[in-house]
Amino acid sequence: MRVPAFPTVVRVVDSHTEGEPTRVVVEGWPQPVGDTMAARRDDLADHWDHLRSAVVCEPRGHDAMVGALLTPPVTTGAAAGVIFFNNVGYLGMCGHGTIGVVRTLEHLGRITAGRVLLDTPVGAVSAELAVDGAVTIRNVPSYCHARDVAVEVPGLGRVVGDVAYGGNWFFITHLAEPAVRLDQVDRLGRLTRDIMAALRGQGVTGKDGAEIDHVEVSAPPVRPDADARNFVLCPGGAYDRSPCGTGTSAVMAALHARGALAIGAEWRQESITGSLFTGWLEEQGADLIPCVRGTAHITGETDLRFDAADPFRAGFTAAG
Numbered sequence: 001m002r003v004p005a006f007p008t009v010v011r012v013v014d015s016h017t018e019g020e021p022t023r024v025v026v027e028g029w030p031q032p033v034g035d036t037m038a039a040r041r042d043d044l045a046d047h048w049d050h051l052r053s054a055v056v057c058e059p060r061g062h063d064a065m066v067g068a069l070l071t072p073p074v075t076t077g078a079a080a081g082v083i084f085f086n087n088v089g090y091l092g093m094c095g096h097g098t099i100g101v102v103r104t105l106e107h108l109g110r111i112t113a114g115r116v117l118l119d120t121p122v123g124a125v126s127a128e129l130a131v132d133g134a135v136t137i138r139n140v141p142s143y144c145h146a147r148d149v150a151v152e153v154p155g156l157g158r159v160v161g162d163v164a165y166g167g168n169w170f171f172i173t174h175l176a177e178p179a180v181r182l183d184q185v186d187r188l189g190r191l192t193r194d195i196m197a198a199l200r201g202q203g204v205t206g207k208d209g210a211e212i213d214h215v216e217v218s219a220p221p222v223r224p225d226a227d228a229r230n231f232v233l234c235p236g237g238a239y240d241r242s243p244c245g246t247g248t249s250a251v252m253a254a255l256h257a258r259g260a261l262a263i264g265a266e267w268r269q270e271s272i273t274g275s276l277f278t279g280w281l282e283e284q285g286a287d288l289i290p291c292v293r294g295t296a297h298i299t300g301e302t303d304l305r306f307d308a309a310d311p312f313r314a315g316f317t318a319a320g
Helices: 037-047 049-055 095-107 180-201 243-257
Strands: 009-017 019-025 065-071 080-085 114-120 123-129 136-139 145-151 159-164 167-175 214-219 230-232 266-272 277-284 287-303
Touching: 009 049, 019 049, 019 095, 037 049, 037 080, 037 167, 049 065, 049 243, 065 095, 095 114, 095 123, 095 136, 095 243, 095 287, 123 287, 145 180, 145 243, 159 243, 167 180, 167 243, 167 287, 180 230, 214 243, 230 243, 243 266, 243 277, 243 287
Parallel strands: 019 065, 080 114, 167 214, 230 266
Antiparallel strands: 009 019, 009 287, 065 080, 114 123, 123 136, 136 287, 145 159, 159 167, 214 230, 266 277, 277 287
């Protein structure tokens, strides 16, 4: 039986993007192999998954933490490659995480204000770092896969929503109750987990059978400068504290499919914590390209240590 290898120390930089944490691994983690970011993600999952858990799960992290491993780029001109992960697995893309990575690279002195290109497992993502610290990401092509999809949810009844892609797969719906407020996160979490289970049980998927691993509840805004407020259930069972970059992208694609959002028109997405992303759609040939702007703040630099005698060296989580 292969014994998992652990480094002694992994250096990370922590940040939050509109309330949602990102932990960027900058040193100490053995680099995954592969000529593409998807191959590197798969190698990481096959050989270093114990480090994913150790870095973002308890006792060093928590279920809301999103990790980002920096690698050398695979695209000419890219500043870095990035593999995103959370408490239960890997993400194709992460909007808030990309904003956090850009601010982290600035913090490390690797980039300055201007355009930056990052390689991810779902493709190259460009971003623009403004002098005031705001970051605008230009996401991968997004689209609405199916409208008005109905699922029967035990205890809740018939739930209707749109299936859309924004770098991850989303089921976007509205609920009569509970209200999308912080004091209702437990109920919202239970209901969206039930919806997720119903989607899987009833065979509702994205394109080519792709698993829908996010559920987004959209509601009227609280802020006067917002268009909608959301609650987003992430794959590991935690909720997104930010408005969710890939979720905002998916919502804009779904709205455009309904004729409710024009190309170039701003969409102001409020999170359940009251933070805000501003987004809009651009056309690139036949593709819809979402742009999302938000701000991240560095919260710390840490050396994570992995004592061989530590019974929780590989971390633990109640999710998944």
